[in-house]
Structures are given as structure tokens and as C-alpha cells.
Amino acid sequence: MPDQEKRSLEEKLRTIIQTVDVANAMTEPLTESIKNLLYLSARSMKSEEASVIIRDGDEGDLRFLSAIGQVADQLVGMKIPSGKGIAGFVFSSGQPMAVADVGQEESFYAEVDKTTGYSTQTILATPLRHNGEIIGVLEYVNRIGEPPFEAFTPIEMDKAALFAEAIASLVNAYESAKIFRELGEKMLTKDEEVNFNEVREWLKNLRSTAEHREMIDLALLVKEISNRGESERALCREIMESILRCSDAKSDTSFLSY
Amino acid sequence: MSSSIKITTEFDFFSPLVSDEGWKSGTGKGISVAIIDSGIDTDHPDLAGKIKESVEAQNDGKRVHFVTSESGDSAGHGTACAGIISSIANDAELYSIKVLGAQASGDGQAFLAGLEYAIKRKFRIINLSLGTTKPQFFAPLHDLLDRAYQAGCIVVAAANNLPQPSFPSVFSSSLISVSKVDESDPFHFGFRYGEVIELTAPGVNVRTTWLSGGYRSLTGNSFACPHIVGIIALLLETYPMLTPFQVKSVLYAIARKNQKETDLEK
Numbered sequence: 001m002p003d004q005e006k007r008s009l010e011e012k013l014r015t016i017i018q019t020v021d022v023a024n025a026m027t028e029p030l031t032e033s034i035k036n037l038l039y040l041s042a043r044s045m046k047s048e049e050a051s052v053i054i055r056d057g058d059e060g061d062l063r064f065l066s067a068i069g070q071v072a073d074q075l076v077g078m079k080i081p082s083g084k085g086i087a088g089f090v091f092s093s094g095q096p097m098a099v100a101d102v103g104q105e106e107s108f109y110a111e112v113d114k115t116t117g118y119s120t121q122t123i124l125a126t127p128l129r130h131n132g133e134i135i136g137v138l139e140y141v142n143r144i145g146e147p148p149f150e151a152f153t154p155i156e157m158d159k160a161a162l163f164a165e166a167i168a169s170l171v172n173a174y175e176s177a178k179i180f181r182e183l184g185e186k187m188l189t190k191d192e193e194v195n196f197n198e199v200r201e202w203l204k205n206l207r208s209t210a211e212h213r214e215m216i217d218l219a220l221l222v223k224e225i226s227n228r229g230e231s232e233r234a235l236c237r238e239i240m241e242s243i244l245r246c247s248d249a250k251s252d253t254s255f256l257s258y
Numbered sequence: 259m260s261s262s263i264k265i266t267t268e269f270d271f272f273s274p275l276v277s278d279e280g281w282k283s284g285t286g287k288g289i290s291v292a293i294i295d296s297g298i299d300t301d302h303p304d305l306a307g308k309i310k311e312s313v314e315a316q317n318d319g320k321r322v323h324f325v326t327s328e329s330g331d332s333a334g335h336g337t338a339c340a341g342i343i344s345s346i347a348n349d350a351e352l353y354s355i356k357v358l359g360a361q362a363s364g365d366g367q368a369f370l371a372g373l374e375y376a377i378k379r380k381f382r383i384i385n386l387s388l389g390t391t392k393p394q395f396f397a398p399l400h401d402l403l404d405r406a407y408q409a410g411c412i413v414v415a416a417a418n419n420l421p422q423p424s425f426p427s428v429f430s431s432s433l434i435s436v437s438k439v440d441e442s443d444p445f446h447f448g449f450r451y452g453e454v455i456e457l458t459a460p461g462v463n464v465r466t467t468w469l470s471g472g473y474r475s476l477t478g479n480s481f482a483c484p485h486i487v488g489i490i491a492l493l494l495e496t497y498p499m500l501t502p503f504q505v506k507s508v509l510y511a512i513a514r515k516n517q518k519e520t521d522l523e524k
Contacts, residue, residue: 093335127361254366255390256390
């Protein structure tokens with residue numbers, strides 16, 4: 001192998017290793033914490049099967065982000081179409097739900113069990129809310145021991161809502177970290193200067209929430225303006241500060257149904 | 259834990275009223291009830307003809323206005339509450355004030371404006387199966403609730419399902435706040451004197467109306483609140499002159515009677 005080619009290969013390998021490290025460093029601690037919280041909360045809910053299901057795109061589709069229990073590995077990554085199943089109901093309505101026997105529940109989405117071979121009998125699902133917005137669903141399935149399983153109680157529903165509060169903060173952090181990780185990968189693998197139009201194009205095609213996309217788009221815009229010069233930076237800051245003052249008087253999503 | 263003064267007297271100021279159970283056979287006829295929520299599915303067979311008016315919040319950038327709503331219910335939550343009220347007070351006149359959007363959450367300005375609108379219209383009862391934990395709403399809500407009280411509107415609010423204080427449910431004198439219990443008889447509500455949330459009503463697996471003409475079994479303080487609203491509609495039909503303060507006292511007296519009966523059964 002010629003020397004130059006060897007160096008270039010080394011260079012590429014180093015970049016790949018760097019990128020992978022960044023990727024893990026940003027999202028892995030969060031997914032690990034989510035999983036730990038699932039273990040901890042499931043024990044308190046007298047269950048061994050639990051999962052965190054998050055939004056997948058802006059159309060109401062959902063996907064399993066994290067799971068514990070017998071079929072956890074199969075569940076992670078699996079998708080639930082918009083409005084389907086108990087998770088779909090909880091996600092769209094914001095209402096928690098406990099179903100004593102899913103065999104009696106017409107909205108139960110049997111596809112997930114069909115794929116994993118697991119038998120869901122009783123379930124508790126509660127929304128994951130962050131800043132008033134629903135970002136996913138927390139589910140506990142069946143009980144420790146043998147069937148028939150005791151239904152989840154109203155007290156456990158309230159308890160699950162508390163666990164959901166903690167998990168929702170982590171899920172929100174995960175979603176943000178994931179986007180920045182992808183942006184980081186995009187920037188790191190490029191040798192030449194960042195092409196804002198190209199990054200923006202990637203952002204447009206990103207399957208995530210509009211809110212996150214807008215957030216990065218705005219960050220890119222500010223970065224682009226900052227590159228133009230000192231007077232542009234000063235003007236940009238002034239405009240943004242006045243927007244802040246104006247929106248302080250207004251409020252965001254603050255009122256929730258109980 | 260209750261930190262209030264222990265009431266030891268058995269004297270019951272309202273016993274003549276409480277012993278009259280005639281009000282229970284009422285239908286809430288002529289009583290206006292505002293439901294500030296996610297809208298109501300007016301096409302639901304159980305609710306057809308019962309929704310007198312549906313309005314929704316429209317923000318023109320400066321102010322929130324209320325215009326006739328054609329958008330129905332965007333989350334199902336308002337329809338569920340309406341179904342519970344009309345299951346108790348079948349002839350109550352329901353007014354939908356839509357301030358919550360998809361996923362049953364909404365913006366604070368719209369909610370405040372919706373409550374103000376309901377007070378200005380002097381609806382007899384206002385159902386609030388919603389709330390906020392954000393402290394910046396304490397003062398404006400407190401002011402509006404006082405105005406409701408002075409206008410004679412009876413405001414009934416659901417407590418937060420999480421153990422955090424929420425507004426307006428934690429205000430005491432100017433409104434009636436409700437949390438859920440596992441109970442099926444709407445007349446068998448409870449009163450926890452001295453607690454922050456005083457009333458308890460059925461709110462576990464409540465079968466009620468849902469979107470697309472359907473039904474759902476729901477659990478939450480949201481669904482305990484409309485039970486009390488339905489009860490108040492019946493009381494007001496028989497005793498139209500009751501003030502918000504008197505309504506609360508009557509509820510307390512009836513709940514005490516309920517409790518005594520339960521204790522006797524044991």
C-alpha cells in the first residue's frame with residue numbers, strides 16, 4: 001500500500017472511531033438510565049415487563065425505545081402505527097389506562113404479541129409528558145408470578161404517573177441528544193467546511209419531531225449569522241433578546257387535563 | 259393528614275334539606291353547565307341535542323376571542339366529561355368552551371380567557387377537569403375564581419393526579435375541588451373536611467362517552483369532577499337560589515350523611 005493511501009486510511013479510521021465515541025457518549029447513558037428506571041419502577045409495580053414507547057416522526061407513530069422482560073430485545077425498535085393499540089390511545093388522548101384483561105379490550109393491538117410470541121394479559125399505560133407535551137408512553141405488562149394476573153390498581157396508576165415524570169425527562173434528553181449526535185456525526189465526517197444548506201437538507205429529512213428540527217435549524221441560522229461579522233452578531237443578539245422579553249409575557253402549554 | 263380544627267358537634271345545620279331526597283330524581287333541567295376542556299363531540303348519540311353551544315379559543319396575537327366551534331373534540335377528554343354530567347343530569351344545558359387541543363393540553367392564555375368567558379356568561383356551573391402546576395397562574399386564577407364566586411358561578415375543579423399542588427384545585431373557599439375514589443354510585447360522594455381537596459367522587463374505570471360515538475372506561479380525577487357537577491345541577495334544579503357557599507355546605511352535609519350510612523352498614 002502506498003504511503004499516502006495508508007495515511008488517508010488511518011485518517012478515515014480515526015474519524016470513524018471519533019464519531020462512534022461521540023455517538024455513544026451522548027445517548028447511551030440516557031438509554032441506560034431509562035432502562036434502570038424501568039427495572040426499579042417495575043419492581044415497585046409488581047411487574048417484570050415494562051417498556052418505554054416514544055413518538056416516531058410527527059404522524060403519531062410510536063416505537064419501542066427501551067424494554068425489560070422476556071422479550072425486551074425483540075421489542076426495542078418495534079413500531080406501532082398511529083392511533084393503534086392501548087399505547088396509541090394513551091399517546092393521542094393523554095389519558096392513562098389500565099386494562100384488566102386485554103382479551104376484552106377491542107383497542108388492544110395484538111401485532112406486537114404475535115411478533116414476539118409473548119402473551120399480554122393485563123396492562124397499565126400512562127403518558128410520558130415533558131413540558132406539557134406528550135412524548136411517549138410508559139407501559140407495565142402482567143405481574144410477577146403465574147397467570148391469572150391481578151389487574152393494576154388506581155393507586156398503581158398514580159404511582160406509574162410519577163415514574164413517568166422521571167422517565168419523560170430522560171426521554172426528552174435522549175431525543176435532544178440523539179439529534180445533536182446525528183448532527184455531530186454529520187459535521188465530524190466532513191473534511192471540508194460545513195455546508196449549511198446540506199445540513200439543513202438533512203434536517204428536513206430527519207424523522208423526528210418538528211420542534212427538535214426547528215430548534216437545530218435555528219441554531220444553524222444563528223451560527224451562520226455569527227460567521228458574517230461583529231455587527232451582524234450584535235444585531236442578532238438584540239433581536240433575539242427582544243423576542244425573549246416579548247415571549248416572557250406569553251405562556252406555553254401549561255394546562256393539562258387530569 | 260388533616261390539620262384543621264376537629265369538629266366534634268353532631269349538630270347538622272342542613273339536616274332538613276339533607277333528609278329531603280326529592281332532588282335526586284331531578285334531571286338538571288334549565289341548569290347551564292360550562293365545560294372548559296378539549297371540545298365536545300356534539301354528534302355522539304348520548305349527547306345529541308344537549309350541547310347548547312360550542313365555542314373555541316382563537317388568538318389574534320393580542321387577545322383571545324371565542325368563536326363558534328365546528329372542530330368538535332380534539333382529544334376525547336371533553337366528550338368524556340360531558341357524558342358523565344349528562345348521565346346524572348340528563349337535561350342540563352351543556353356549553354362547550356374549547357381551550358385544550360390535541361393530547362388534551364393547552365395554552366394558559368386560552369384557558370384564562372375561557373374561564374373569564376364562562377364567568378361573563380354567568381353559567382351556573384363550570385366544570386374544570388384540568389389545571390396547571392405553573393406558579394405564574396396562581397394570581398390570575400385566584401382573581402378569576404373570586405370573580406366567579408361573586409358572580410354566583412359554581413366552579414368545580416379536578417385535582418392533579420400527581421402528588422403536586424395544581425391550580426386552581428388547591429384554592430379552597432372560591433371553588434369545589436374533587437379527587438377520585440373507586441365507587442360506582444354518583445350519589446355516594448365524600449367530603450374530607452380539612453383536606454386540600456375536599457370532595458371525593460367516582461373516578462375509577464368510569465364508562466363514558468368517547469370520540470366517534472364510542473365509549474371508554476377511564477380513570478382519573480378528571481372524571482370525578484363531572485360527577486360532582488352533575489350532582490350540583492340536580493341540587494340547583496330543586497333549590498335554584500343556592501349560592502356557591504351554600505352548595506358546598508350542602509355537599510358537605512350530604513357527604514356526612516353518606517358516611518354515616520356507610521359506617522352503619524359496617
